[in-house]
Amino acid sequence: MDDSWKDWVHITKLDPDKVIDNDTVADIATSGTDALMLSGTLNVTQENMRELIMQVKEYDLPIVVEPAGPEGVVLDEVDALFVPSVLNTPDMRWMVGTHQKWVKHNHIDWTRVIPEAYIVLNPASSVGKVTAAICDISAADVAAYAEVADQYFSFPVVYIEYSGTYGDPKVVAAASKAVSDARLFYGGGINNAEKAAEMGQFADTIIVGNAVYDDGVSALRATVKAVQ
Template sequence: MDDSWKEWVHITKLDPDKVIDNDAVAEIATSGTDALMLSGTLNVTQENMRELITQVKEYDLPVVVEPAGPEAVVLEEVDGLFVPSVLNTPDMRWMVGKHQYWVKHNSIDWTKVVPEAYIVLNPASSVGKVTGAICDISAEDVAAYAEVADQYFSFPVVYIEYSGTYGDPTVVAAAAEVISDARLFYGGGINNAEKAAEMGRLADTIVVGNAVYDDGVSALKATVKAVH
């Protein structure tokens, strides 16, 4: 996809495994969020991903898919594919293994692909459990992962993922300090304006997901207003 995604400061993440009605989708799409990211860790299939795409595609808003694995990749009718590689796991399937399988068995439109270097920091989260991420690490460790992703591997996105819980701003700040080229994404526990503003000052882009389902669209709108 083109580089317009580098201007996004607020992304709303919707989970294909969760139910959301059309009225809520309409409110989200007109909330001022910069893009919709369709993403989930558990029970994501081609079928429910395509159903969610159908729900959101009518709005004038960028829609991207962030797959948990090759089975969840959908490229039709979306603007881009943000593909995670988890850096802080000893299980190389989540760094490169599933990616190799995907490429081996599919013809890839690389113009739509944006690689993400994921640093997963909530051991209780689904993504933490599934990937076996080592989450009990220091801010210095996180910064080192971020610098490796940015300077050595040249990932365009470094994504600090606390997934369902609000993270430590000092950890995010440590990563931000060492990144010079990549965009720093932060996701996890942002459900009000104060948290959005705090992480928005540190990261280039905040990602809000669970708040949509747990706290409603009004909470999402407050997070949008805080960073725009």
């Protein structure tokens, strides 16, 4: 994939494990969002990922898959894979283990892979539970993780993930100050223009997911307008 993704300021995240009708997909595609990210932690299969891709592929929007594991990797009809590595977990499967298994058994087109350094900060979320992420950490801890990801590992993306709850802007601000080369993504609890604008001050890109299902496309459009 080329570097055009670095210009995205708003991404809509859709979960293969959730049902969404075609009319809603059409409304999302015309909301002004920069890209669609197909991603989920639980119950993601090749089948439901491909079904979601078929729903969204007809629209003139970049489509990326963010797999939780090798079973969620689908490259047909999509532009790129955004592959997470969770930094704040003691379980190295989520930093490099599942990745090694994926590479071992597949030929990888690395030109279509964008690595993401995840810092997971909601212990009640599915991703927090599955990865056993250590979420009770300070803004300084988060900033240090972000700097390590950016300067030591050279991740192109540092992703602050509050997954389902609205995070602490001071934490995101600290991460923003620590990152100089990577793009800073923020996801979690953005369901209105005010929250989008607040996190958009610090993050290069905001990701809106649950609001699509819980609050509707009007809420999504408000978040788009707030950052574009």
